[in-house]
Amino acid sequence: MSKFKLLALFVLLTCIAYSQTKDATVMVNARAQKDKIVLRWAVNSAIEWQKANTKGFVINRVTVLRDGKVVPKLEKVLLTPKPLRPEVLDSWMDLIQKDNYAAVIAQSIYGKSFDVTGAKEGELSRIINMADELDQRYTFALYAADMSFTAAVKAGWGFVDTTVKTNEVYAYQVAVFETPKVKKSSYMIGLKDYSVLPAPTDFMAIPDDKKVLLSWDYETFKRIYSSFMVEKSDDGINFTPVSKIPLVNLNDKADRPSKTMYYVDTLSVNDKIYHYRLFGISSFGEKSEVSKPITAKGVSSISIPARLMDYVIINSNEVNLEWDYPKESEDLIQGFEINLADNDRGPYKVISKIIPPSERKLNYKEGLYPSNYFTIAVIGKNNQRLTSQSMLVQPIDSIPPSKPIGLEGVIDSLGIVRLKWKPNQEKDLRGYRILKANNADEEFVDIYHQSYVGNDYKDSVSLKMTNSKVYYKIAAEDMRFNVSDPSDVLVLDKPDKIPPAAPIFKDYDSKDGKVTLKWIRSYSEDVTGYSLRRREKGQEKWLEIKSINDTIQEFTDDRVQNKKVYQYAIVARDKSNLWSSLEHSTVTVTVLDFTPVKTISFLQGIADRENKKIILSWDYIKNKDKVLGMSIYKNVKGTPPTLWRELNGDVFTLEDKSLKINMEYEYHLIPNLESNNPAKEEVLTVVY
Structure with missing residues (x-):
């Protein structure tokens, strides 16, 4: 139990493959190695997991491909003549002595009690305690199985298949023995899928006082590796692990997933160079490639601030600043920064680049406030900042502001x-x-x-x-x-009360779903602009579609709908914001457009080879012509299309199971519109 309690601090509460879901299911993972295929699984329900440990698991292997071709008659082999169950407790003893994770699994399966945080009393509390204990057994067991594949196999949650061939691809089916209510799962894999596990990336070190913060990319690799190991070296040749047990991420939450993983290594001294490297460990116990080594050394923190000593005002916009800092502390810092605000409370802004540690003066001539508050910050080598108290600088000002412009x-x-x-x-x-x-x-x-x-x-x-x-x-x-x-x-x-003379339309044209208007401008001299307006015939309210403040006398309206009748008006505005009359400045236009209408806004085809089908999905553009139905034509690429389906307008997905493998299919989707407008054909190509 002592081993169990020590490991409790490192439990990964959210496991990638075993999240709780509504329906109990066997979740399967697999990996191809050079000459074998290894499997791992678990039930995603604590209650059903406990039952499955008694029932056992069965594995069927189906040969799907041979030499890259589909096997005509699927070859199914039962790999587990007897259901896989946890081995008896006595057989665990040798493994427990050298594998802490095996001890956790054995305790979760065979232990009479399992520690639950917080004591409860009463009948209801006893039931809650039992539920909490089961959840803890389940969670700890899954975590330990991820950390030790050998222990997972011994528990009946892992399997090594050595009877595989390099030219074949298999579908492994894992199920709970004689328990149909727990859904079985499959995983398709072959030896050709073997690849070397990549080294973790973005491995970086940030030095601090007698410690180094190490970080690396966690988001990319969390589905590959269940844990990581950092190794350290004094000479860059001989590396040793920084921890006795692999490192896991305790901060990865479902609602706040971690992108980066961190580890803080404490140092005995600063200014000594250390070498670090990193590798990942999969749930099958495989180690990844090792990252390229990086180096870091501790840096001393700063404790002595600089002090502004004096200033000399050159003019109302320029000042020379002087400060003091111990010369013997210069090697411990990057330099100085000068900050400025117009009041003592701030906010302050940085007005200088990093000033070298040996400098003690700065000339600032970027403009001063009537009252200026300066501070100086010492910047440590770990980017720590230590800021001084402020110093007030008030220049004498007898120079007036510049002459205002742009009135x-x-x-x-x-x-x-x-x-x-x-x-x-x-x-x-x-x-x-x-x-x-x-x-x-x-x-x-x-x-x-x-x-x-x-x-x-x-x-x-x-x-x-x-x-x-x-x-x-x-x-x-x-x-x-x-x-x-x-x-x-x-x-x-001053404004007058006489509106400007009205402009008039001299020509219009309706073509390709667009209306082109031409007009003669108002002859009033005080006109400052025009407003081109539109409304559907029969409506009262006019809508401005173009505000014109220059000399253009032509406009093309492309935001119209086919077969609708519109009225257009052009009015002039003068300097007094008076508008001309609409009485003789209107024209009525009927829009005719025979251009096919784009109706489909989304189109997707997914080849589901496992279930031998292609799933088509689509959607229509909102606020367009109503779709009454859809005609779908199908063909193998390079052959003529033929009508395949006629659908109603409220259907948005369809499955095609009449398929042949390694074929490229084309689907032609043509909507049928209520308005009788021609609809644009959309073509989707899917490789199956």
Whole structure:
């Protein structure tokens, strides 16, 4: 029992082939070796597993292929004249002395009791205890069988077939003896499937203080290897395992699968080079190729921070920084980083590349805030960072911001003015002064009376006043109240109340499912754009399909449906956002399109050689013509197709069992549409 308890810490709770499912099934795995085929299996239900250990397992081998050809009459051989059951307890003793995993399996099968975490009392608790104990027996046994193939064979959960031939392929069927309620399973394999187990990849080492974090790709290899072993060497020649037992991943969860596996190796000293290599171990006890060795050594952690000592302000955007750090500690670090924020709480950003350990000065000229908080971080060789306290730097600033640019705006029909401009880039920008005049010779007035934050502004003008224009300019202001030169003056025309003249259609054409429209533009001078609109005949609401702000006078609408009647309208918009009338700016068009309609959105064919069939699956494009049915034509590639099936429109999958092996079949799918529109034919090729 002591061996059992030690191994309990390393149980892999989720096994690849033995996940619990609703229906009890024998799950089978197999591997081809040079001159034999090895099998492993288990029942995916703890209760049925316990019963199966009494009933035993039977194995039938069916010869499927010989010399690459299907055997005309399947040859079935019973490999287990007697059902395979666990050997008697006395026969386990020698193996238990040298194999801890055999002890776990023997305890799970023959042990009178099995430790269950947490004591419970009462009749209900006793039942729960029994269920928990069975689950633990089951889980520990499957894990131990994965770790020791020899013990699995002794338990009746593994088999070695040495009566195989190199030119044959077999289907192995494993079932619980005289227990039809537990589904049997098959595995097809031959000696030709033998391959060398590949070495694990992405083997890396990250050094730390007197330890090394080793990592490798787990996701790719977890279905191949049940465990891994890391080996270590001082000289790169003689390697020894870092652990007495193989390493397993305890962090791989069904809802959070692991992509990488880790192992931390502790070191007695830093700065000594160690060599590491890695190999995987399959559930059949096979070792993979060994990875290429990697090297690593421990690195000392840093404990002494740098200290900012002084600064010299060159101008409002440039400063020289100085700091102090012990020279004798330079060999322990990569260097320094300088961080900057506009307040003591941050957030701070890194403003320098890694500065060499011997440097003690930095010139920063990328722009300063009105108040600048600098810190310096020491970077250890293991990327550890130790950051200093902050130092305040405040430059003297008498230079105003740059002149604002990009001022533009619009006045709508209600007299609402919307201004916007390009934002200034100064870090110490306070905001903008908004200046306005009603006439060209009038003095500008600050209409916001303080700095405005943002780069757009909303104002209003009276449409009853006689002035036809209004004038704006803005000036930028910094935190020290330095004001820039004002921007260029923006002149805005007040809106009028007369809509622009209407544009008119001069021609249209309906061809290949598209409608091409041509029109004559409005002759009004204040037109700023056009809106092309569409609706189905009989509907009230118009939908804009194109907004036009340039001189184009032609548009092709390809988002129409065949045989529908549409109405199109073109209207003009002026500077005051007034729209022209629709009265003489409409045209009615009937769409005719004889192009085949793509109807099938998904098409797939899967060759299921085990069950001797091809499974076809498809789906239709949503929001298209309703599909009433489907005609499917079939042929061997290179021969003419013939009608094979006529199906209703609600059928989306079909099986074809009229097949010959090593043939390439073509399926032609032609939907039948309710609208009588021609549907596009889709062709699927499947190699069987």
